[in-house]
Amino acid sequence: MVVAAPLHDIGKIHILDAVLNKPGKLTKEEFEIMKTHTTAGEELLIHAKEELGESGYLNTVVEMAAYHHE
Known part of the structure; x- marks a missing residue:
């Protein structure tokens, strides 16, 4: 989880800078x-x-990105 955590907000690259x-x-x-x-x-x-x-790593990262605000 520690290694995957930095990618949890990767979706923010799709948010307008403004x-x-x-x-x-x-x-x-x-x-x-x-x-x-x-x-x-x-x-x-x-x-x-x-x-x-x-991979177990990517499975964890997908879950973290999708559900970290639940």
């Missing part, structure tokens, strides 16, 4: 956009598994 780096409170719409980083990360990492093959 939302990701906004100082202060997000609007409702911006917050909805921000919440999509979990599914975006899950999709990215599932694709990595398809390209690289199954």
Whole structure:
């Protein structure tokens, strides 16, 4: 888990910089956009598994990316 943890927010690469780096409170719409980083990360990492093959590491990373806000 310690090795996989740095990838838990990888989906944030799909969030616009204006939302990701906004100082202060997000609007409702911006917050909805921000919440999509979990599914975006899950999709990215599932694709990595398809390209690289199954591994316990990638399985853990996919789960962490998808569910770390649950």
